Amino acid sequence: MTDNRPRILHFICSTGFYGAEKWILALANNIDRDKIESELVVTREPENQDLVLTSAFKSLQLPAFELPMKGRFDFRVIRSLVKLIKERNIDVLHTHGYKSDIVGVIAAKLAGIKCLSTPHGFEKTDDWKLHQFIRLGCQTFRFFDLIVPLSVELCNDVRQYGVAEEKIAYVRNGVDLTSIDFRLPSSNHDGSGRSENMRTIGFIGQLIGRKNVADLLDVFELVAAENPDIKLVLLGDGDAREQYEKHASQLSVHKQVYFEGFQNDPLSYLAGFDLFVMTSTLEGIPRCLMESMAMGVPVAAYDIPGVDQLINHGDTGLLAQLGDKPALAEHWKKLLWDSETADKIAKNAADHINEKFSARRMALEYTELYRQLSAGEIYMAKEAIS
Template identity: 30%
Template sequence: MHEITILQLIKGLDIGGKNGGDSRFCVDLSKQLAKIGYKIILCNFFVMNTSSEKGFLKDLEKSNIKTIQLVNWSEQNKYFHYLQSIRKLEGSLKNREINIIQSHFQLGAIASIYLKTKNRNIKIIRTVHNIKEYEEGTIGLLKRSLFAERIYPAKLDAEVGVSQAIVEQLRAHPGASQHPEKIHLIHNAIDLPEKLPDIKPPHAEGQPFIIGSVGRLAEQKGYRFLLAAMPEVLKAIPGCELHLAGEGEEKAKLMAIAAELGISSQVKFRGYLGNISEFLTGLDLFISSSLWEGLPTAILEAIMAGVPVLATDIAGNRELIQHGKTGWLVPPADAQALARGIIYAYQHPELRHHFAEEARAILPQFSIQTVTEQYAQLYQRLLAGAV
């Protein structure tokens, strides 16, 4: 096979801080693609200079994946820096033969369209990781109308949704009716070990019941509702602890809410953690309180760790958890529903164990090996002109 070079575009490598599961998935996908013979260049648009970013850069270097670091992140000048980053990327690609550009964030998709004007032979793909791509209000509506509904369907060679809900959203765009063959479903995925950890045993008598979540401390994750549920939870489960792994822009706000509710001693903000598996196996119940998602890999990682899951009943979560069969689903943005669900799960340890076992049946279809093969097939079809 002629060596195929794929340029992966991500917003950043500060995974667990400014960046989330989309960047983590891209790292895992890139490593797996490199294993099966693809040449991968991973472009990090916005440099954060955090310990998380440095750790992932070392990991990529060990996998012989070349990285391109573009510009330092600045919230105040982000659009100027974005334009600067495109110019820098264009310069970095001189004398490099790129076959495919795959973007994992909005501005990356725009950059790939621009880069294709310089080389019409390049195939360009965007992977959509979130059901809610744009901000609320007039500006968000204009962006969606211009880019998602018109420019992307016309200019991109393929659009990939990581969940069925996202694929349906892509197909509903006006421009997609002209190019339905460009839209594909390829799930997010995780790297499964050869042997899965044991299912989480019931928590020991006299030990605190520990619930927790993994993700950026951002509005999307709905943590303010989870915190609001804790006073009711603590009435029924004295000593219960909530552990949150991750960093993000809402950290100070969430800590203030915990203090205002008088629950600071029972809420542990764990920050960025390099070993998420160890964190997850320490939980008695994993909580996803998200308000919207694409296909959350954090839930998959909890299932892999053998931890039962209680999640909000939203698109994406519903593709991973069947209520009353493999976990619990509760309405989003509802602190009382979260509290009732947590208390019920605590009171039914046999169901927690049963659901944790049953949930694992879905894992093979979400393995990084399976999903990488699906992407490889898409790349080959694009290069052969079959899409």
């Protein structure tokens, strides 16, 4: 290894182990360590004592640190972050999320280093105070050296906050294929449209408003009312979990719905799903959807920006218009009981993810961004990658 490798510090105020956390791991695991040094710092907050990301990052034999943070915002952490940046000789601070954007851009400027933000999505909330914090985080984009959204739609969102065009670079999201084993869903089917085992419909993600899990539960009731040999398994946690559990309890098929909470190894569950489903109203490029497609699990979702970059209707999955629950229910049925269609779509989807959305490809593009950003050549990098 050479001594002039750019040293990158990923900074996130983690609330669990979801899309952004997995994205950081995928990038760090696939980037060429002979060219880039990757490190991680996570805030440790009172309500989040189980920082899975820290231990997972260390398992890659990479340095990871935690900074105590009292309450939703503790600006004393800025001083701690500046100190860490200087001690570790960091060249570029890479932030993930509105809170880390606010704290990170200030710390980077004080430390005199370059800073880059990757927006993973914009949360919609009824909490006025939280909404203001998120808005403040978005306003900081103008002060970063580079903003690298995960999707074309997110690029358009970033422009609305007054970010100069030359500061926006688009690098397509990627999934770490090294941890994924492909399998065809019909391995549990007997070819007659019936299954030797109960069909399992699955969802993985945060239980928050924009995931719109209420619609998912309603669609499940439409399907399960006619087909009692299916169950719905939901992995994840969030501030809307109690609301969704109450909604599920009122369904006629509530005994077939299982809220399993947050799981450290969701891929082990995903491997047992016959169908992966989403009913989100807002997404970036959903990682759980990419993982499902890469594993050969057929997928069905609402047709929204971000999701439409992964699913080509009828080819790599099935899409229904946002809010059209009866249409989505019919898609679920087709993928559950038409094994020929399910297998074809699953194979096409896996090929699509391997070709277009691998973390290896994403890491190569970020390697060039990091190198040129640290060398002051970022506008050349943007032109080359766009």
